[in-house]
Amino acid sequence: MDGNSLTSGGCPVMHGGNTGMDTSPTRWWPKALNLDILQQHDARVSPMDPDYDHREAVKALDFQGVWDDVDKLLTDSQVWWPADWGHYGGLFIRLSWHAAGSYRLGDGRGGAGTGNIRFEPLNSWPDNASLEKARRLLWPVKKKYGNALSWADLLVLAGTVAYANMGLKVYGFGFGRKDIWGPEKDINWGSDSEILAPSNERVDDISDADTMANPLAASHMGLIYVNPEGVNGNPDPAETAKYVRTTFARMAMDDEETAALTVGGHTVGKAHGGVKADQVGPEPAGAGLEAAGFGWADPGNDGNANTAHTSGLEGAWTNTPTKWDNAYLNLLFKYEWEPVKSRAGAWQWEPIDIAEEDKVPDATDPSIKHNPIMTDADMAMKVDPVYREICERFHKDPDHLAKTFARAWFKLTHRDMGPKANYVGPFVPDEDLIWQDPVPAGPTGWDVDAVKARIAESGLSGADLIATAWDSARTYRGSDMRGGANGARIRLAPQKDWAGNEPERLARVLSVLEPIAADAGASVADVIVLGGVVGLEQAIAAAGADVSVPFTPGRGDATDAQTDAGSFDVMEPLADGFRNWMKDIYPVKAEELLLDRAQLLGLTIAEMTVLVGGLRALGVNHGGSAHGVFTDRVGQLTNDFFVNLTDMGYSWHRTDTDGIYELRDRATSAVKWTATGADLVFGSNSVLRAYAEVYAQDDNGEKFVRDFVAAWTKVMEADRFDLAA
Incomplete structure (x- = not known):
């Protein structure tokens, strides 16, 4: 008998099976086309009932109740994971920031819109160390409000409530994100040889951050943005500034937004480097079952701030780390700073000859004082001439900083939700923002059949009509819900000039369809799509079939003023x-x-x-x-x-x-x-x-x-x- 047979005592289960190792065909035939990205997040994966509609469910949520419960939680310190200074604000802000910060403009993937930080690889990235504790702290709120409150919404709300609690006038918040139920297989996080591999594995020229491989935005595998110790771990704020600029630009942030987010993000909270990295336990994906999904354990320690470990940097940026104020910039510009090693062995910057009153009270024992710290990216705000000029304006005008940061934070945490039509709840701002790709409501009372007849008689071929409709709609990205036919931006720069849209053919077709739309009182967006309907129905009839093509009017026409042309450039199809x-x-x-x-x-x-x-x-x-x-x-x-x-x-x-x-x-x-x-x-x-x-x-x-x-x-x-x- 075969030694693996049941009669000889062999175990009938493939050890590791399909869960513990890569058993996909591409393991054996790496050139095979991997179709996994089209087979994720379907109804079979979701635990929700087949008729569950999250968009409808969230409308009935007790929005103020959720906000208030998160607010109370901020100062409800737990023995199993004590809060710094008795306040979870810094931790929750980092959670929200890192949930949202994986977004990149190039393909619209990443970001907070799906709650993907709950799953690998993000759950176990070193940059996200101990954020699983923050999620566990929020579990009672999620448990209380159930299905209507998605993890994706709660993870972003936590940081927003924390800022409000600490004194910032926040810009607003929109509910409506829908959870996924497993890792995203469609995101290219890079081909680095290992986690935290040197930056030169994803840039062609280490001195030129813009040579980073697209669509990547972070400087290393396992980080959200840049290495806080400096490029490849070498302190040099001028060089780090280049990577900060590229990283944030690839998230559609300009220099002022980038500076505001850097300053505002580090105005509160602290970094943790309580022990040497080699003393810290494995990440969640590498930990044993008894770890209960937690990672980065500090054996023999209790999670207090002076022993906790995340980045390896140790300290707070200001002496008022649970308060929104101008202390970050006060300290940055008041002192000269020098690079030193934290007790965990990470490079950080500390002030020279600091006054006692500017030191930071220990997060666990207020009788102890520490130097404030800065990362290499923080020092870039002082060293880079553009960032410095912006930060000096912020320093002189704290209200301007607060307003700029509040809007940039809102953009950071909502960038992948698409148009404002997807926002739910009483905290949604009234203002239409250009990065939301606003589209005015389109007319619906026009005669669809009459317009179809005019299109059919226009002399345009079915191929012309179908190709134009397709090109208009194919720009849609479910990753961040941008693009699509609504708005008819195919007739505006930059889309009208994209090679993939055949500009000469497009201009010829639009020259016919636009007058038809104007005469009928219809939007050009609707008439472009209706043209595709006409072309298809002609092709269906010619094939001897009898199938009608649905059409629902109501699309609007965006203007140049409503189009952030720069952020559409990256959407050009290759x-x-x-x-x-x-x-x-x-x-x-x-x-x-x-x-x-x-x-x-x-x-x-x-x-x-x-x-x-x-x-x-x-x-x-x-x-x-x-x-x-x-x-x-x-x-x-x-x-x-x-x-x-x-x-x-x-x-x-x-x-x-x-x-x-x-x-x-x-x-x-x-x-x-x-x-x-x-x-x-x-x-x-x-x-x-x-x-x-x-x-x-x-x-x-x-x-x-x-x-x-x-x-x-x-x-x-x-x-x-x-x-x-």
Whole structure:
């Protein structure tokens, strides 16, 4: 008998199994396309009832009650994790900051909008050390208010309430974030060889922070922003300032917002470096079951401030660390500072010849006094000429600092919530902010059928109409709920000039659609999408099917003044596998870029598959390319792409052109079609082929059309938050 058989006493369970090791196919075949990013956070993962609607549930939340309970908790110090100076404000602010601070503008991923800091890798990043304690402190509040209060909201609210408690007039707060229930598989946190690997692993030139690999924003794997000890752990505020500027710019923060956040973030609380790093226990993911999900244990210590460990730096920035005031800038500019090692061995800055009254009372024993500290990033506020000028203005005008910080904090903690339509609760500010991508409400009383008739008679081809509607909508990013067709920003800079939008074709189409919209009293945004409807319905009818395409008016038209053009620049598509286009040759495969776009659009594998096949048959490839157009009935919404892709009468061959393939007739060797990787992956990848075969079947022609229309409508309405309200 086999030594692993049950009869010989072998354990029938694979030790470690699918949970303790990487058993995915990509472990053995690393070149295989990993579809995991399209198979996360679905209904099967959520513990909520199938009909649970969080957006509706949160509207019934006792908003003031939640605020008041968090406020009370701030000074309810616990024996198991004592509060510094009897106040959890600094800890909760750090929690909120680090929950939000993983956001990056490049792809809209990260941030506080999903409560992702509860899961790996963020839960166990060294920069987030002991924030699991902060979440446990908040558990009684979460438990009390239940489903309507998401962790994502509570984690951000905690810091906002803390600032208000300590004297800052906060700008506001919006509820409405929805929790996820497991790690996010779609976020590229970097390819560093290890946690806290040197910065030169993610920058081309260590002296030029702007050469950091996109879309990354933090200087090291495992950090939210920059190394507090200096670039690669070497104190040099002038060099650190470069990384601070790049990091915050990649979060869409300007220099004034960056300086305000740095000053305001360190006006309260303290850093912890009570013991040497090698004396601290492992992070939560590396700790044993008996740790109960906690990490970074200090063996033999009790969690008091003078023994706790987080960053390794030790000390507070001001002598009033539970109060919002101007003490940070007072001390920064009053003294000269020198780099010293903390007792944990980390570089920090301390003042030279400080007066006794400016020293900081010990967080546990007020009879003991310590020097205040600064990080290398704090010193950058004094050394960098631009930051210094801003901070000097803040120093002279504390009210200006408070107002600037309050608005920057609101932006930091709400940046990934999308338009204000997604905000819920009584603390939402009335003001429309440009970074919220405001869109005015659109008209709805116009005659849709009459406009459809005018579009049909306009002379524009179905391909023109469909491509324009798609390009307008495909900018949507579910990661931070930006982009989309609402607002018709495709007609504004910078989108009107993007290569992916074929500017000449776009201008020609808009020159026809805009007068139609004006005459009808409709928004251009609606008419662009309706044009896609017209083109699709024509293609469906030509294919002999009878399926209508849904359309709901109400989109508005944004103006240049409502468009933060700079933050839209980073949203320019480098590729669109749905229209079989790449701006240039990249080391990333076309099929991988297609997956990334599909995930940002919130598509399932089936939806991505049916859209690609349908758009190929419709002949809407960028620039009129014939790659992947596996049909002799171009312009009709047929399943020919899948039929011919799975037809064994054709063999596939590489060409001399990188990324381009030929499909040849096996009998004659004649080239029938050409293709890219974004086409052939649906026949070569085992999972995608399974979906392609469904749509190639003789009995699924009508299903293909219905599924295409449903997926198309989902993309067109992805940013219609007004429909969900």
